[in-house]
Amino acid sequence: MDVTITVNGKERSAAVPPETTLLTMLRTNLGLTGAKLGCDVGDCGACTVLVDGEPVNACLMLAAQVDGREVVTIEGLSGFQTLSPLQEMFDLFSSFQCGFCAPGMIISAKALLDKNSSPTVAEVREALAGNLCRCTGYTKIIDAVMEVGARTAAGAERA
């Protein structure tokens, strides 16, 4: 079946079998490998993308269900040689070790900051509860998100 979605502002189409997940369509059909295939059952959050602005597990949606909707992946956050404020802070705080959870973490953090530009630590932890880091780097991840919030409050560009 033909599926057309707006990905990172551009309309993209692919002919896929009905059992294709959004994650498979992004990675295999559209070549966007930023969202990762981790657990494939909605536990780890490595595949997190925004659908109509809300973070979801791309492994738990069929591509067909997203037909006509808007998707943002990690590739949509920054330009080719520039970083978004969240990416900059994750870099500055050395928030990642292996990096596998990074795209999902950053997308979940972006979804939070889009709604709540200066969250509390408790709000950050709740927003990231569906993203697992097996290198155990949570403290620095939370610090990076809090710093973006603090800088936004001080007048910097939003996440």
Place this chain on the structure above:
Amino acid sequence: MRPFDYLAPQSVEDAVAALAENSPDARALAGGTDLLVDLKHETASAGLLVDLTRIAECRGIEESADGLRFGSLATHTEIMESELVRKYAPSMIDAARTVGAVQTRNLGTLGGNLVTCVPSLDSGPVLVALDAQVTIAGIGGRRRMPLTEFFVGPRKTALEKGEILVDIIIPRANLGKPCSFRKFGLRKGQALALVNVAAAARVLDGRIAGARIALGAVAPTVIRAREAEALLDGEAPDPTLIAKAAEIAVTEAKPIDDFRASAAYRCELIRALTGRVLNEAIEQAAR
């Protein structure tokens, strides 16, 4: 996943017709957080998925003549953000907040949570405590029943082949009824309940009325602790009475031993959580 066909009907009637025509090989798809996992693990199979998510009638949360109506496709996030739910049944928000994590709450639906019908489902206790009703549709028409009758056993509901859940209604008489929910899991995020409990009650002329205690994860389905409820009705609220009701609630449950917790530990949790939710509901009622 093994190949399947896919349909996305726009009405309840088209959906139940598609399910009936393709029985027994067709499955209804809502948020997908359970069904797609089962299809990947091959613990479920389907030749056709009938995607319900484009059916307008099954969406949204609204006040109707009957009470507070949740379309079966209302997501846990929609419940958390609904002003109507905050006004009429805020304990539904407390329960929704404990489901999965943000991503799964954005996908997972109230109807899906009830239809999957695992004993630990977090949406169950508050709805049972508020005497919720459900509407079911099939090719033969529609029927309505109490949620307690909809729950038949672990992963077993009153839905017949080809039927779907259309909506869930908290009756008008119970809108704003004091109600409290507590869940205990092994972690704060992404954890199934070891025990989840809701209690609802009113206090009229200094006496408890309409007491409800709903226990989850400690029996094949969500159950009401009816003997404990009966002890409370007509009595003046009192700490000794509430402690006694919590003790009785423990005897009405049938918790299991498993790798998450022992039955004995679950009994302690039932006693502690039942006492807390009863106190909280009665405190709200006294306000």
